Amino acid sequence: xxAVDMQVQVPVSRDGNASSRIAAGIRDAIAHGDYPPxxxxxxxxxxxxxxxxxxPVREALRALEAEGLVTLVANAGAWVSRLxxxxxxxxxxxxxxxxxxxxxxxxxxxxxxxxxxxxxxxxAMTATDDVGEFLRLDREFHMLxxxxxxxxxxxxxxxxxxxxxxxxxxxxxxxxxxDIRRIMHDxxxxxxxxxxxxxxxxxxxxxxxxxxxxxxxxxxHPEVFSPGG
Numbered sequence: 001x002x003a004v005d006m007q008v009q010v011p012v013s014r015d016g017n018a019s020s021r022i023a024a025g026i027r028d029a030i031a032h033g034d035y036p037p038x039x040x041x042x043x044x045x046x047x048x049x050x051x052x053x054x055x056p057v058r059e060a061l062r063a064l065e066a067e068g069l070v071t072l073v074a075n076a077g078a079w080v081s082r083l084x085x086x087x088x089x090x091x092x093x094x095x096x097x098x099x100x101x102x103x104x105x106x107x108x109x110x111x112x113x114x115x116x117x118x119x120x121x122x123x124a125m126t127a128t129d130d131v132g133e134f135l136r137l138d139r140e141f142h143m144l145x146x147x148x149x150x151x152x153x154x155x156x157x158x159x160x161x162x163x164x165x166x167x168x169x170x171x172x173x174x175x176x177x178x179d180i181r182r183i184m185h186d187x188x189x190x191x192x193x194x195x196x197x198x199x200x201x202x203x204x205x206x207x208x209x210x211x212x213x214x215x216x217x218x219x220x221h222p223e224v225f226s227p228g229g
Contacts, residue, residue, distance in 0.1 A: 019059035022050050026060060030069055030080055030166060031139075032132045037082035037167045038227055041070065068164040081164060085218075085225045088168055092215035095161050099211060100204035102146045102154050107200045109148030115196055118144060122188035131173050138169075141188060145195070145207075171224045172214050180217065184210070 026046070029035045046057045061078045064070035071081045083091065110118075121141040128134050139162070149155055176184065187210045194202035218224060 018050075018052050018056035019063065022046065022052060022056055023060035023063045025050060026064060027067075027069060027163075031135055031170070033167070033170050035080045037080050037225075039080045041078040041080065043078070068160045069166070080167070083164065083168065083225065085222050088165065088225065089215055089219060091161055091165055092211060092218070095158070095165075096208050096211045096215070098154065098158055098161070099142075099146070100208050102149050102151065102158050103204055103207055104200055105149035105151055105154070106146045107148075107195055107203060108198075109150075110145070110195060111148075114144060114148070115192065118195070119189075119192045122185070122192055125188060126185045131170065134173060135166075135170060142207075145191065168218055168224065169214070171221070172218055175217060175221055175224075180213070183213070 026035065026041070035041065041061065043054050043057050043061070046052075046060075047054050050057070061070055061072060065072045065078075069081055071079050073079075118141060121137050121144070125134055125137045125141070128137070142162075143159070146155060146158065187206050191203050191206050191210075194200075194206060
C-alpha cells in the first residue's frame with residue numbers, strides 16, 4: 001500500500017498542534033516504510049491526507065528536517081532523507097561510540113519500573129513477527145534505556161542519528177535471518193540483565209556489538225542504498 005493510498009486522517013487541532021501531529025504521522029509512515037528513502041513529499045498531498053492547510057505541513061516538514069528525516073531543497077520540494085552506504089556506515093560507527101556513553105550516563109538512574117518495562121519490551125519483541133511493531137518496540141526499548149541520562153547535547157544527537165537511520169533499520173530487520181534475529185533478541189535480554197545487575201560495562205559492550213552487527217549486515221547489501229532499493 002502506498003503512502004498516498006493510506007487513509008490516515010489527522011484533524012487540525014484547535015490548540016495549534018496541527019504541525020506536530022502531521023510530523024508524527026509522517027514520521028510513523030517513514031518508520032513503517034510507506035515513505036521510503038528518497039520519496040518525494042508533496043505538500044498538497046500531505047495537506048489533503050491530514051485534512052490540513054499547507055502552513056502546518058510546511059512547519060511539520062521543517063521539524064522533520066531538523067530531526068534528520070527529511071531533506072528540504074529551496075524552491076524544489078521535500079524528500080525523505082537518503083543515505084549512501086558510506087554515509088550510513090559513518091552514522092552507525094558514530095552510534096557505536098556514542099550510544100554506549102549515553103547508556104553509561106543513563107544506567108545508574110534507571111528505576112525499577114524502567115527495568116521492568118525494558119524486560120517487557122524485550123519479551124514483546126521476541127513474540128512479534130510484525131516488522132513495524134518490532135521496530136516500534138525496539139525504538140521504545142533503546143530510547144527508554146537512554147532516557148535517564150542528564151546531558152546537554154548527547155541525547156538529542158543520538159536521537160537524530162536514530163532518525164537518520166530509521167529506514168535502514170527496517171531494511172536490516174527484513175534482511176536478518178533466524179540466527180541474527182535470535183542474537184538480536186538475546187542481546188536485548190542481556191542488556192536488561194546487565195542493567196539489573198548494575199553491570200554498566202557489560203551493557204555498554206552489548207549495545208556496541210548490537211549496533212556494529214547492524215552496520216556490518218547492511219554493508220553487505222549495497223542494493224538497500226540504491227534508488228528503489
